[in-house]
Amino acid sequence: MTSVKAYRRKLDLKSGRVDLSHGAGGRAMSQLIAEIFHAALDNEWLRQGNDQSIFDAPKGRMAMTTDAFVVSPLFFPGGDIGSLAVHGAINDVAMSGARPLYLSASFIIEEGFALADLARIAESMGAASRAAGVPVITGDTKVVERGKADGVFISTAAVGVAPEGLELSGDRARPGDLVLLSGSIGDHGVAIMSKRENLEFECEILSDSAPLHGLVAEMVAAAASSLRLMRDPTRGGLAATLNEIAQQSGVGFRIDETAIPVKPEVAAACELLGLDPLNVANEGKLVAVVAPEAAQALLDAMRAHPLGRDAAIIGATVADDRRFVQMRSSFGGSRIVDWLAGEQLPRIC
Amino acid sequence: MTSVKAYRRKLDLKSGRVDLSHGAGGRAMSQLIAEIFHAALDNEWLRQGNDQSIFDAPKGRMAMTTDAFVVSPLFFPGGDIGSLAVHGAINDVAMSGARPLYLSASFIIEEGFALADLARIAESMGAASRAAGVPVITGDTKVVERGKADGVFISTAAVGVAPEGLELSGDRARPGDLVLLSGSIGDHGVAIMSKRENLEFECEILSDSAPLHGLVAEMVAAAASSLRLMRDPTRGGLAATLNEIAQQSGVGFRIDETAIPVKPEVAAACELLGLDPLNVANEGKLVAVVAPEAAQALLDAMRAHPLGRDAAIIGATVADDRRFVQMRSSFGGSRIVDWLAGEQLPRIC
Numbered sequence: 001m002t003s004v005k006a007y008r009r010k011l012d013l014k015s016g017r018v019d020l021s022h023g024a025g026g027r028a029m030s031q032l033i034a035e036i037f038h039a040a041l042d043n044e045w046l047r048q049g050n051d052q053s054i055f056d057a058p059k060g061r062m063a064m065t066t067d068a069f070v071v072s073p074l075f076f077p078g079g080d081i082g083s084l085a086v087h088g089a090i091n092d093v094a095m096s097g098a099r100p101l102y103l104s105a106s107f108i109i110e111e112g113f114a115l116a117d118l119a120r121i122a123e124s125m126g127a128a129s130r131a132a133g134v135p136v137i138t139g140d141t142k143v144v145e146r147g148k149a150d151g152v153f154i155s156t157a158a159v160g161v162a163p164e165g166l167e168l169s170g171d172r173a174r175p176g177d178l179v180l181l182s183g184s185i186g187d188h189g190v191a192i193m194s195k196r197e198n199l200e201f202e203c204e205i206l207s208d209s210a211p212l213h214g215l216v217a218e219m220v221a222a223a224a225s226s227l228r229l230m231r232d233p234t235r236g237g238l239a240a241t242l243n244e245i246a247q248q249s250g251v252g253f254r255i256d257e258t259a260i261p262v263k264p265e266v267a268a269a270c271e272l273l274g275l276d277p278l279n280v281a282n283e284g285k286l287v288a289v290v291a292p293e294a295a296q297a298l299l300d301a302m303r304a305h306p307l308g309r310d311a312a313i314i315g316a317t318v319a320d321d322r323r324f325v326q327m328r329s330s331f332g333g334s335r336i337v338d339w340l341a342g343e344q345l346p347r348i349c
Numbered sequence: 350m351t352s353v354k355a356y357r358r359k360l361d362l363k364s365g366r367v368d369l370s371h372g373a374g375g376r377a378m379s380q381l382i383a384e385i386f387h388a389a390l391d392n393e394w395l396r397q398g399n400d401q402s403i404f405d406a407p408k409g410r411m412a413m414t415t416d417a418f419v420v421s422p423l424f425f426p427g428g429d430i431g432s433l434a435v436h437g438a439i440n441d442v443a444m445s446g447a448r449p450l451y452l453s454a455s456f457i458i459e460e461g462f463a464l465a466d467l468a469r470i471a472e473s474m475g476a477a478s479r480a481a482g483v484p485v486i487t488g489d490t491k492v493v494e495r496g497k498a499d500g501v502f503i504s505t506a507a508v509g510v511a512p513e514g515l516e517l518s519g520d521r522a523r524p525g526d527l528v529l530l531s532g533s534i535g536d537h538g539v540a541i542m543s544k545r546e547n548l549e550f551e552c553e554i555l556s557d558s559a560p561l562h563g564l565v566a567e568m569v570a571a572a573a574s575s576l577r578l579m580r581d582p583t584r585g586g587l588a589a590t591l592n593e594i595a596q597q598s599g600v601g602f603r604i605d606e607t608a609i610p611v612k613p614e615v616a617a618a619c620e621l622l623g624l625d626p627l628n629v630a631n632e633g634k635l636v637a638v639v640a641p642e643a644a645q646a647l648l649d650a651m652r653a654h655p656l657g658r659d660a661a662i663i664g665a666t667v668a669d670d671r672r673f674v675q676m677r678s679s680f681g682g683s684r685i686v687d688w689l690a691g692e693q694l695p696r697i698c
Contacts, residue, residue: 025584155504235374
């Protein structure tokens with residue numbers, strides 16, 4: 001091995017940059033993968049160095065999901081594209097009630113991207129993945145010419161095991177169901193926007209990016225059979241999520257503005273930025289539509305978990321052929337909460 | 350529903366373009382997904398419209414893989430980024446001996462990209478996925494500003510079921526093993542380069558992009574216990590693949606140039622373009638390292654499959670602490686086949 005090592009210098013993680021050779025399938029790519037990705041994400045699967053990884057599948061039903069991440073800026077208060085990509089895929093699996101087991105990650109990197117930033121992102125992915133107990137077992141790296149991407153994009157996919165008999169789906173909301181929200185809305189979107197616009201607030205607003213599978217497990221344990229569906233209100237915020245469910249289930253929603261937790265600093269920032277918290281992305285919150293008789297038990301289970309401390313019942317499903325989401329405002333009036341036709345916050349995740 | 354449909358005009362698939370709203374999580378995104386992706390990839394899982402899909406897992410060991418695709422141009426002789434993304438993920442799962450079951454796909458789209466081209470890519474994915482019998486069951490779409498990507502990038506992930514007892518891995522090659530190649534090399538890379546450079550040859554050179562799981566199944570059926578490992582020589586070509594295996598297994602290779610199939614038109618194009626076919630990417634070929642006693646049976650099984658008609662035994666694994674890949678050339682001499690340090694063909698896949 002000395003003959004090989006003799007002409008391989010370590011990557012310059014201080015001032016080095018990604019070049020096209022790092023995506024070419026040859027020696028430079030192999031080094032990038034070893035010294036950045038395997039170093040940060042190390043586990044028994046990646047160590048085998050194959051183009052795929054093998055795992056023991058549990059018997060029964062499995063969930064699969066994927067997400068692309070193009071967030072700008074790459075680093076933001078409370079997280080970065082690496083931790084976000086881990087949490088996002090985990091959460092999409094968890095919303096089916098499934099327990100996430102394994103992740104894959106593919107990277108599209110712009111030529112000239114700092115190796116130090118890439119290492120920081122990989123380390124953040126590794127930390128998020130270890131904290132969640134969901135390893136990244138396979139990956140891929142591509143490099144495109146300067147100006148053909150924007151720093152780095154990450155796509156993650158996740159697989160998980162779904163509990164027998166639990167069938168959550170966006171079309172299962174029924175009139176009379178109650179709507180639970182796991183905590184305050186708008187934190188992620190406002191954290192991104194304040195960083196992007198260089199705004200400083202008295203108290204720093206952090207993204208809520210977090211893995212929700214632990215919270216979901218508590219809810220499943222508390223009242224699995226009363227759960228109709230869960231969804232994480234990411235892009236488009238709570239408004240888009242409720243409208244989606246209304247469309248899928250063929251129902252309406254009545255929600256109560258005063259019941260929806262919004263942190264005062266987030267509310268203030270939204271006012272300053274001209275945003276409605278209902279449309280702002282979250283990355284560590286979930287909405288659950290549940291049978292009314294189990295709502296209190298589920299709320300208690302959520303509040304007992306660190307990521308559900310501020311959980312609340314925010315409204316109910318109603319019969320409505322128009323599939324409207326209506327909100328009683330804090331002033332007593334009622335308005336229709338539409339999903340936005342256009343783009344409010346590009347590249348929020 | 351008429352109240353909703355009344356203000357939703359269909360996407361203009363003739364001259365419309367992607368804008369940022371198509372990635373915003375709202376109504377426009379929902380429409381893009383419905384009218385382009387679900388239309389092209391339709392199946393029972395996508396129809397449920399959830400952020401993840403549930404499938405019945407077979408008992409036993411499973412394989413998972415992911416790949417990002419950034420090929421330029423997006424459309425090339427013999428395929429496009431859509432079919433390539435399906436075949437690439439299928440092949441990475443198949444190389445473990447596993448049977449691919451399901452795919453995920455995430456899209457990063459540049460603002461301004463023609464909806465007609467997006468639809469064409471989605472349809473090509475759908476056709477490739479149906480032909481292979483491996484459905485795309487979950488997906489994601491992001492849109493970035495003009496100039497922050499290059500048309501469209503696709504990441505696919507795949508899961509499959511691995512036959513009990515079959516353990517293929519890059520570290521299992523042993524001195525005395527034989528090396529099988531399933532067909533001619535260089536076709537994909539040359540097809541891309543000729544399109545990129547606007548070259549015309551007498552006979553058009555097509556990418557070999559194809560799903561290899563059918564061929565692999567025949568090989569597993571013929572002599573599973575004699576297979577050490579399989580790998581598809583994509584980026585970096587046959588040279589990179591053999592060097593990777595040499596590193597992983599701690600062995601050397603002796604290959605025979607005259608035994609390696611190269612189409613005459615590909616050889617001619619390589620000469621014109623200054624490329625060595627050994628370094629050029631393939632997207633429908635596999636290399637197998639096998640126990641010598643089963644080599645002929647495996648070769649027969651490969652040749653009986655349409656994608657293995659030109660299969661050949663191209664060399665053998667040898668004991669070599671330096672882990673060199675050596676090739677006896679058609680002139681009788683011998684040379685070391687190194688993997689390239691730099692970039693020969695950027696964005697080949």
